[in-house]
Amino acid sequence: MTYDFELKMKVRDYECDLQGIVNNANYQHYTEHCRHEFLLSHDISFSAMHEQGIDAVVARITIDYKVPLRSGDEFAVRLRLERDGIKYVFFQDIYRLADEKLVAKARVDTVCMLNGRLMKSCPELDAKLQDILSR
Amino acid sequence: MTYDFELKMKVRDYECDLQGIVNNANYQHYTEHCRHEFLLSHDISFSAMHEQGIDAVVARITIDYKVPLRSGDEFAVRLRLERDGIKYVFFQDIYRLADEKLVAKARVDTVCMLNGRLMKSCPELDAKLQDILSR
């Protein structure tokens, strides 16, 4: 897969649970942070959008867990964005940097809401991500 | 769906993010806590299993987000367990208690590992959850 964005991060020990591996929910945090940084890199602020009444929300998430991350691991979250009807679909794969092993594969279907109502399209995303979405 | 277990909980304000709703990753926490309480109700301790070298791990999770939970909301996580090959599949639905509205639907595929190796079956789960798994 060709990715549109990459964010490098490092495991923080408090993200590990009593099994000594990163707790499952934290991978979801990693993908969220990566999406928001991707949006920021295209001059789209998640929190500024929220203040204008527009919220990009996750409608569905699927995560396949392959290999767990552990204390000290460095990793990259790589992201590819595609449009599917009213959905903005983020394909996000997490790789452990030491050996490029695939850690987790996520598919995140998001939609935009305007003051709580589903939008067919989000003008700000469409304008600023035009190159990617028209691909 | 007929459920095998229910856990009632209440939103904690720190679980809400800047959109004023419970952050997506916390629903995953809710489902995890519900699974562990379900196991405990059948005398299976997740942390005791870990100390014996057996870890039940999530191989795949899918969550459909329907309606967000907010500050003050009380909710129930309802769980049904089914066996599918080597997988123990948890169907977990979250309902808002005030109006029984469906908040989120999760399917959590778990497998058991013995000292890091995939097990075809987990004897402890099979023994203690026999009634449910042989249904």
Add this chain to the structure above:
Amino acid sequence: MTYDFELKMKVRDYECDLQGIVNNANYQHYTEHCRHEFLLSHDISFSAMHEQGIDAVVARITIDYKVPLRSGDEFAVRLRLERDGIKYVFFQDIYRLADEKLVAKARVDTVCMLNGRLMKSCPELDAKLQDILSR
């Protein structure tokens, strides 16, 4: 100490870190949730106050950690509120329920802000917590 409020909770496994004990920061979450439930029990909503531009914020927190909580532990957070100048000071002690052992002692100094400005007093807290604050 005589307490004004008690909230009973149970450790959730995801709150434990790789040391197998509840991560330190989660005790702060427990005290926050207890404060908000205490306020709600006096008909004060933290999130509703926020929407009116009033934020109760923590100016200083001190936590003494005595005995760690572990997977499966049930505990109570007990709270006493006192006024000290412009500060609303919450004394919050956490006890393990199995043996009433003191787990942690916290002192949380909070102040109220109106649209980002420090308030000398918060009328809503003063009115609804009059019995406690005038003690």
Add this chain to the structure above:
Amino acid sequence: MTYDFELKMKVRDYECDLQGIVNNANYQHYTEHCRHEFLLSHDISFSAMHEQGIDAVVARITIDYKVPLRSGDEFAVRLRLERDGIKYVFFQDIYRLADEKLVAKARVDTVCMLNGRLMKSCPELDAKLQDILSR
């Protein structure tokens, strides 16, 4: 204050709560991650120590909150270590990088435990942090 270590980080949106600012408990996470990175920079692994039965634990934490961090903020956690009797005391200050504003001041008193028993001194820390501790 002269610092022994600095870790630069950026707010992740999921760390913000419904007040739109970083939730108080997350500053504690930031200080923990900074301490562990500091230790790693001196070749001391928190998780490896744990596997040898030695746990550095927090006995007391005090945090003064000055200015809240918000979505998008970059910040540095700066750390100074001092010895005080059996305690290893970490002074940790968080600064917002855009304007070097002091965000929070923390003092974290830690002690070492060997298989659950308080140690008068932790040989590994003493050896590897000799330059700092003998200052």
